[in-house]
Amino acid sequence: MGVYSGSFDPITLGHQNIIERASKMFDKLVVVIANNSEKKYWFDLKERKEMLEDLFKDYKNIQIDTYEGLIVNYLLENNLQIIVRGIRTVEDCGLELYFADGNLMISENKVDTVFLPAFKEYMHVSSTAAREIARYGGKVTCYVDQRIEKRLLERGKLYSPKKN
Template sequence: MKVGVYSGSFDPITLGHQNIIERASKIFDKLIVVICTNSEKKYWFSLAERREMLEELFKEYKNIQIDSYEGLIANYLVENNLGVIVRGIRTTEDCGLELYFADGNLMISDYKVDTVFLPAFKEYIHVSSTAAREISRYGGKVTCYVDQRIAERLLERGKLYSSKKK
C-alpha cells in the first residue's frame, strides 16, 4: 500500500491545502494529513478546532486519515514506518525552502523519508493561511482563500482578533 503524509498547521486550512490533499489522495492508496504544532507559532484555532475543520472537509474521502503530531514530521514518519512526505509548492521561493526541508528530512530520518512535490494550481498561488486570517480581520471575502464550510468560523475568529488589535 502506498502511503503519503501531508502536514501543516492548517490555521486555517486553505483552498490551496485542500487542493493538494485532494490531488495527493488520488496518487496514494492512503493519505495521512498531519496537523503539526509549532511552539513558535500563535494559533487562531485550537488543535481540536483545526482537526474538526479537516474532518469536515474530508469526511467523504475513505483513504484520507487525519492525525496530529508535535515534533519533527520526519520523526512522525520514522515512528510510523512511513516514507513519503507530500509538499505543495506555490512559488520559486517555496521551492528553495522546500528543497532545504526535504534534504533535512532525509538526513534526520537516516534517508528513510523522501519528499514528493506537487505544484500549486495557478488560482491558489496567492492563497495562504496568513492572508486568509488578515482578510478575515476586516470582514473581507475569505471564500477566495478558504472553503465555504470554513469561512464562517474564520470570519468569527477574525472579529475576535480584530477587536484585540485596537
C-alpha cells in the same frame, strides 16, 4: 502511503487542492496537523482537526492526525516513507528542497519528499492572507472553503483592529 502536513490555521483552498490531488496518488494519505508550541494559532488543535475532518469526511483514504514535533519523526515513528509538499512559488521551492534534504539526512534516507506544484489559482492563497482578510470582515471564500468561512470570520472579529 503518503503524509501531508501543515498547521492549517486555517486550511485553505490551496491545502485542500494538494490534499485532494495527493489522495489520488496514494492508497492512503495521512494529513498531519502540526502543532508548534512556540506559535500562536487562531484555532486550537482540536478546532483545526474538526475543520479537516469535516472537509474530508467523504474521502475513505484520508486519515487526519495531529503531531507536535518534527514531521520526519512522525514518519519514522509510524514506519512511513513519503512526505508530500505543495509548492506555490520559487521561494517555496528553495525552502522545501532544503527541508527535503534535511529530512533525508535525519531519517538516514528513509523519508523522501514528493512535490506538487500549486494550481495557478491557488498560488496567492495562504493561511496568513486568509486570517488578515478575516480580521477586516472581508471575502474569505477566495481563500477558504465555504464550510470554513463562518468560523474564520467569527474568529477574525476577535483579532479585528479596535475602532476609535
